[in-house]
Amino acid sequence: MSSVDCQRQSLMFRARSYMAFAFTPQPPIVDWLKDLDAALDRSKGFFATRPVALDLSAVQLSPSAIGHLIASLEERNIRVLGIEGSAGIEGEAGLPPLLRSGRGSQSFELPKPSSATAAAATVVNAPPPKPQPTSLLIEQPVRSGQSVVFIEGDITVLGSVGSGAEIVAGGSIHVYGALRGRAIAGACGNPRARIFCHRVEAELLAIDCYYKTADDIDDSLRHRPAQIWLEGGTVKISAMN
């Protein structure tokens, strides 16, 4: 180790979103694979260098069947980096990780080798993507064990956030009840994000990878309305009333 100052906050993990191709298999899988082969016939190896996610929301597959499907795709030179829409597989050994909060993008047609111009036309003619909403409103309490992730912007919760619940926002977090769980604002590296809550009893408060645990929150600030922000690499809390 060099003389780097090893503070608790020195190791940073940042969430970042990327674009990937989402495959949505339809039952029966055998027929879907045949259709895929027909499509790939036109441009072999197209997906070999591209990230692919598997959206399994249209099919009910056991972990072993998912493993088999991934192997079948690998035979076709398609590597699956993550799975979406199959909550049951979380933690299954040998399967790629579960992806959440995926957003749609325009659909894509495989380029035809014979007419590159046609492919270009498809892209040009595609409708402009709809502007994404930049805030998420939750009218119910967020219960223990629930996790709300909204990387695109702010999250507003009208109820309370229970102990053991988690709110992750790319922007700021507003809680109009008691905040008893974890709140992580500015999750994609936004130091200007803030957390506001009607009653701070949080287990963890984090902004842009800097955090404070419940132990670090002064007793005089607890059970009161509070604002949490980042100043010079330190999470600051002040009462609001």
Next chain:
Amino acid sequence: MAQVLVVTSGKGGVGKTTSTAALGAALAHGGDKVVVVDFDVGLRNLDLVLGAERRVVFDLINVIHGVAKLPQALIRDKRLENLFLLPASQTRDKDALTDDGVANIIAELRRKFDWIICDSPAGIERGATLAMRHADAAIIVTNPEVSSVRDSDRIIGLLDSKTAKAERGERVDKHLLITRYHPGRAARGEMLSIDDVLEILSTPLLGIIPESEEVLRASNVGTPVTLNNALSAPARAYFDAARRLKGEGIPMLVPSESRGIFNKLFGRKAA
């Protein structure tokens, strides 16, 4: 119309089975046709609390596997002729429960009974999720204590996401039943107060069952507490809760420290 209730909590040992038996008996006592279903496959207890353990021939898993027909597995209570038990299997585990099997049994019970009360196992795994799967309403049993309250919060989240009703975009009605409430300890701050629990869970209250030796005494003789001593404090609290389930507006009383007498009117309307 038949009502399917699930009695659930997340945490173990808070009084799910006791409450299932007590409420089932109270509803049956009022003339409704009631079946209590034990979903705790592998660790069944409801048969003991109802005193039916020596009459179990077939069980829930036998019916799911087609070994027995549903009427063969139903055990009629000896004291109340319109109270029935569908026991769990003690020799199998929760993996023996299948989605379709449970759906078929609940559908068949709906045709025969006014109330179907499903006694959920502790935890949030297969047994618990299948017990809540087809519920119209849920009774969340909570002790006034932080770990129980947080587990109940988790269960309420699951009721809003994993049940058939939630998947159809409807809401499962939720009722909070606070059990083992000790007025003295709550007054001394050794327990969460009723207000604290309601504030954290923001769920309508169905009843408050005081901590009492009567509950243990009734369990040990295999009788629901509402039948063993109908005048005891916990029995009266269960009878009131049963009437609130039927939609009657019974005022909520917080058990007070003076023994067995409910004297403090609680200014909150029931569920």
